[in-house]
Amino acid sequence: MTTRINIAIDVMGSDKGPETIIEASSISKTRYPEIKYTYFGDSKLILKYVEKYKNLINSYEIIHTDEEVLPEDKPSLALRKRKSTSMGRALSFLKEKKVEALVSAGNTGALMAMSKLELRMLDGILRPAIAATFPHKKGEFVMLDLGANTECSQENLLQFAVMGSEYAKVVLGKEEPKLAILNIGTEADKGKVYINETAKNLEKSYLSKNFVGYIEGNDIVNGQVDVVISDGFSGNIALKTAEGVATLCSNYIKNIFESSFLGKISFLLLSKKLAALKDKLDPRKRNGALFLGLNGIVVKSHGGADALGFASAIDIAYEFAYEDIAKKIIGNISKQNIE
Structure with a gap:
């Protein structure tokens, strides 16, 4: 596989902290060297950790955000402040096709609500x-x-x-x-x-x-x-x-x-x-649940996943972006007796 895939990473969503997320991205890049990352979150923290990994040099961009979606935030609150959060900004990049996939370990309800609002459903999917x-x-x-x-x-x-x-x-x-x-x-x-x-x-x-x-x-x-x-x-x-x-x-x-x-x-x-x-x-090895049916690839990692676990979620995002699963789903939804 040689296709360059840009994956958005919500660095602030993990229970384990930003360092674990950056380490995970380095692990996944050893498996898929062609991955590029766009990190969303506290730029100072991200830069502090990303510089530890040589294989990430020239393979990332950092988008600073002042806020994050907290575990206790209700979806309604997360939606209101989405434009200033790492999760919300990452989704906006996915919506605008600036990245091919998004991985987050953040609040599941908030991620689903924001994903549905920003990305909408694939044609034909309810x-x-x-x-x-x-x-x-x-x-x-x-x-x-x-x-x-x-x-x-x-x-x-x-x-x-x-x-x-x-x-x-x-x-x-x-x-x-x-x-x-x-x-x-x-x-x-x-x-x-x-x-x-x-x-x-x-x-x-x-x-x-x-x-x-x-x-x-x-x-x-x-x-x-x-x-x-x-x-x-x-x-x-x-x-x-x-x-x-x-x-x-x-x-x-x-x-x-x-x-x-x-x-x-x-x-x-x-x-x-x-x-x-x-x-x-x-x-x-199986961490990472895909939000299927959206007009964009969103993978939810377990909030408590360690670096190896979050890396598995990144792997899933890469594989689905590479295979263009959305196109295949749309093609099959229109087949006999499925609509």
Whole structure:
């Protein structure tokens, strides 16, 4: 890949501080040397940290802002002061096509509200969806929506199916990603009416050959499908539940090995296997949720992500900018029985 991609970075949005964000941009640039950055935030702080990394020389621009969007700011307040904040200025650059993508670890509600106002939706798309990847038995899968829309219509879910499939093609490298709808059962008549209507319409759409039907929450990690679609209410609950179970299992394993001398010996014997497992499940590798459906690429990093985690979010922004996912989504939205 040699295409020069300019990525806007909201330096002030992270819980870890500006230094972590700058370090992350250096890490991502080692993977994609052609990246250029436009940093938004306190120029003195940014310059102080950016000068530490030789690979960033001649590859960045700094746009000074006096304010930032705080974690406790309501979307309405963030919208009012957006023109003076690092997040708001970064979005204005994206709107004006001065950059190809934006990455922020800031307030999710504010970022979504400002993104919808500044960028608007892609032609034909009714609502944006938050999408991200998760591990399963055979690799990874894409899930959306993860919280942007607590209530959805069958038309919304159909569009999520289109967008999720394009996401899987870019991130997972799947030419024909398998698709399922999250539901409380796999029988045809199970679940809410709009879910049943979505399934019927998918079976008549250009995605029919990849649509496998419904999938229950306990099966989404079994490797059966590449894309799982749901409303944002169910998707967010599934996400948070999975995160909680992962933390619980990690703590159980840690306690087992630390509880006795035999456990500590076992840990030493299994250290390589455990390290490999930890690496495979490392959430930092999957940090970064894409706001799909907007007229611009916006990636939301976890606020508490470290440098490696934020670098993963930058990688996602680069990959989607390079692949021009917006053009592909618009092309497929117009296909049979999807509008």
